Amino acid sequence: MNWKRCTVTVLLIALLSACGDRSQGDGAADGDNTHDADAGDGSTHVESQEHAQAPEQTRIVAQTAQAAGIRVAIAGPGVIAxxxxxxxxxxxVEGRAAKVMARFPGPIRALHANVGDRVRAGQPLAIIESNLSLSDYAVPAPLSGVILARNATVGAVADEAMPLFEVADLxxxxxxxxxxxxxxxxxxxxxxxxxxxxxxxxxxxxxxxxxxxxxxxxxxxxxxxxxxxxxxxxxxxxxxxxxxxxxxxQSVELVVPLTALQTADGEDVVYVRRGDVYFTRPVKVGRRDAARAEILSGLKAGEQVVVEQSFLIKADIEKSSAEHEH
Known part of the structure; x- marks a missing residue:
């Protein structure tokens, strides 16, 4: 990744941090208040509970998500190849290439094609003076195509075994x-x-x-x-x-693009959107191909999964978790 891409990524993450309203989940705040009231002097127990409830979601308004290039798609059935x-x-292709030979030996008087030229069948490629008749004759292209090689020069003597040109239909x-x-x-x-x-x-x-x-x-x-x-x-x-x-x-019941997959705490995860909130969802992955992965568990058909810029969601949640721990 070059410095320009790094800069763009940092700016996008900063944009999410500035505009995203992170949430720790439904009832998270109430749970913290309950522990505070019941713990008394048991501060160690409270800290343990707070650590266990580190954020695994983030709230990002639609306008900010769109600006960051975050895109979601509906999870559903698909095909794994x-x-x-x-x-x-x-x-x-065999039969579509030919070597152009002189019919009669003699000096080459003119050449009308060079390497890379496109020629049509019957087009004169060279003029040779026949040693037999002392008259000039034209050497035509045997097929339409491109000149791949030219082995002749004006003034040289062509013989019947000498390939003047190589031409191929490409x-x-x-x-x-x-x-x-x-x-x-x-x-x-x-x-x-x-x-x-x-x-x-x-x-x-x-x-x-x-x-x-x-x-x-x-x-x-x-x-x-x-x-x-x-x-x-x-x-x-x-x-x-x-x-x-x-x-x-093979048809499978549930697939997501490979771009939807991230790794968090050593396991495969995807990010599911509900409204403006993006949730971390651990999943079990089955077969994969060059573009898709089969999801065996952890996700349901019809859920909205982040399929582009999922690493930004991951970075935002991890930043939120780090802030929570401190």
Whole structure:
């Protein structure tokens, strides 16, 4: 976390402290008065009771909560996915890449394309003077796509075995995912895959098409293949990607986003809102995936749970508890 984010967090917590009207719960004040009246000289007993009643809630008016970015959502049923995080590599689709060769040997008189240029099928890429006829002929692009490599220079002599250009249709790319160990037993064709670019975090949704029968020699991994559409042209062959393969989905009775979960006194908690009051609620967590967690106990469907900026609620309650203890 950089200093700017730290500053914003401190300011938000200060905003909550200044505007939030904290409460120790219904009947808390009456309980303290009762203990004061009954304790007599038993001050140790009173201090023990006060410590046990340290605040586990805070009151924050709606305007302050909105300014701090605090957002709640209704807890309810959902789906927990069995997901596997894997790495992969982008490659051109087989049959959509070609090497452009000279038909007849001879000196290269002109070149009409360079690396990165988009070309259409039949477009002249080079002019060569044939050694056989001593006349010029054009070398066309065999398909529409992007020039990946140019191995020719004007004045050089082209022969029939020399690739002048490499061109590929990159409108779609293969994603070869490397699956290791026991994960390969759970992944099969037809399951959803979310592929993420490492350069900027953009994600493309697709479906796993096949699991290749052979093993990658270098890594000894099983290769699973999917195809993605290169809509923005920024998915590039040879680039490493990460992917999330979903092998199963299970419906559960109660889920919350992972952003709702915090840890207090060594246990998982969420923060439930009633009106302007936010309560600490210890919960038992079941299965999790990349975005959600199953709640087994401690929370009921229909309750309003803080799902954004829950750490601010935690910080405000902990500050209140520290002030109470002193």
């Amino acid at each position: 069995d997901e596997h995080e894997v790495q992969g590599l982008l490659t051109p 409108s779609e790319l293969w994603v070869d995912l490397h699956i290791f160990g026991s994960d390969a037993q759970h992944i099969a064709a037809g399951v959803p895959v979310a592929v993420t670019r490492m350069s900027d975090g953009v994600t493309a949704e697709t479906t796993l098409e096949r699991v290749l029968p052979s093993t990658a020699t270098a890594s000894q991994s099983t290769v699973a293949r999917a195809t993605i559409r290169n809509l923005d042209g920024l998915w590039r062959p040879g680039s490493a990607v990460k992917a999330r393969v979903t092998v199963d989905r």
